[in-house]
Amino acid sequence: MNRTLRSWLVTLGVAGLLLGVLAAVGGFGRAHTDGEQALPVGAPIDIGRWSVTVERAQLVNTNMSGAPLEQSRVVIWLTLTNTGLTSGYGPSEDAIAFLGPTGYLDEDAPLFYVNDPAEPSLIGPGLTRERFVEFPITDADWADGDPVKVLLGREQPSDGGFSNVEGWTVSRIVGVVRVPVEDRRE
Amino acid sequence: MSGKLWRGALAVLVGLAVLAGLNWATPATGVWNLEVHGASDEVVVGHRYSVEIIQVVLASTVTVASTEMTTSEVFVAVNWQAAVHGSQARFRAVVLRTADGAEYRQLSEFDAAQLPTTAAGFTSSGVAVFELPPDAVIGADLVIGPEQGQLQSHDQQVVVDDVVTAETERYDAITLNPPVTKVTPR
Numbered sequence: 001m002n003r004t005l006r007s008w009l010v011t012l013g014v015a016g017l018l019l020g021v022l023a024a025v026g027g028f029g030r031a032h033t034d035g036e037q038a039l040p041v042g043a044p045i046d047i048g049r050w051s052v053t054v055e056r057a058q059l060v061n062t063n064m065s066g067a068p069l070e071q072s073r074v075v076i077w078l079t080l081t082n083t084g085l086t087s088g089y090g091p092s093e094d095a096i097a098f099l100g101p102t103g104y105l106d107e108d109a110p111l112f113y114v115n116d117p118a119e120p121s122l123i124g125p126g127l128t129r130e131r132f133v134e135f136p137i138t139d140a141d142w143a144d145g146d147p148v149k150v151l152l153g154r155e156q157p158s159d160g161g162f163s164n165v166e167g168w169t170v171s172r173i174v175g176v177v178r179v180p181v182e183d184r185r186e
Numbered sequence: 187m188s189g190k191l192w193r194g195a196l197a198v199l200v201g202l203a204v205l206a207g208l209n210w211a212t213p214a215t216g217v218w219n220l221e222v223h224g225a226s227d228e229v230v231v232g233h234r235y236s237v238e239i240i241q242v243v244l245a246s247t248v249t250v251a252s253t254e255m256t257t258s259e260v261f262v263a264v265n266w267q268a269a270v271h272g273s274q275a276r277f278r279a280v281v282l283r284t285a286d287g288a289e290y291r292q293l294s295e296f297d298a299a300q301l302p303t304t305a306a307g308f309t310s311s312g313v314a315v316f317e318l319p320p321d322a323v324i325g326a327d328l329v330i331g332p333e334q335g336q337l338q339s340h341d342q343q344v345v346v347d348d349v350v351t352a353e354t355e356r357y358d359a360i361t362l363n364p365p366v367t368k369v370t371p372r
Contacts, residue, residue, distance in 0.1 A: 085287055085288045085289060086281075086288075086289045086291070087281075087289065087290050087291040118254060118255055118256045119255065119256070119257070120255055120257070120293045120295055120317050121294070121295070122291060122293055122294065122317070124288070124290040124291075124316070124317055124318060124319075125284075125288035125289070125290065126288065126319050126322065127259065127317070127319065
């Protein structure tokens, strides 16, 4: 066997070995894309430091006390359990997003409102609280049967890198809850 | 190998050994590791302020100014004071830390009773209110942490151990007074 042929065979052998190892660890399997996994309404979903239950959604054109609103809103009710070790108001904007028929409903971080004015807004570790978020909508954009989609991402701790300020980052998308919308516009 | 090369290699090895020694000898002091501890019946002296617990009570309803909050869990109201002897202190990062390491931030709804920003030479007293599950309160520590900014801070945090005990009194409802700031007596 001449030297050139031997070096080619060695190269191919090493390449084959590497491909074999890659295949053995699942490198040629289907890409792990669980971004659009459908999640249930009304069941708690673990996203790291919060457990989120998407309860229901409503289209309204009056506020809670019945006064008419200038612009209709979609209201999404959630049950939040703080499963982390520090108090918070709810999942970060990276961990939860709300989509309507024309795209994202929230341009900024969502505000989690408290329905009962005698209840603190901060949720401590181990506590479960009902909250709602609401977004103004254009009536014409919302056809009968259009759901709200709640996109949930899993948070994991981050050491803050050079800033040394600990925080959380979203490591992967957990899935999407498609919530039927009850039309309560008058 | 020539003597010059040996000397060079030796210098590199000595340098590495010095670096390893420094790494081993340097304490791992992150932002939250610089703590001073004390008991709830003593004055805990930090390098910027000294902390003293005045009274701790449990309650289901807490009122301050025009705000009244009720909980199905338990409110822990910690009446405490800080004599500032270093630079101005803001007391924003005040938490109750339970035995399992969970940290409950003081509730912002009661900020009318909380310690204000206090300059050196003054003593402020006020009340921090926390909401906890009833079974988590015994043995909780009051932690007054440094203001956490974007850059690394080596400020100290003051920890008062076991501010809630089995003997801590429980009331149905309490009303809090506004904070008080006085010149620290010499």
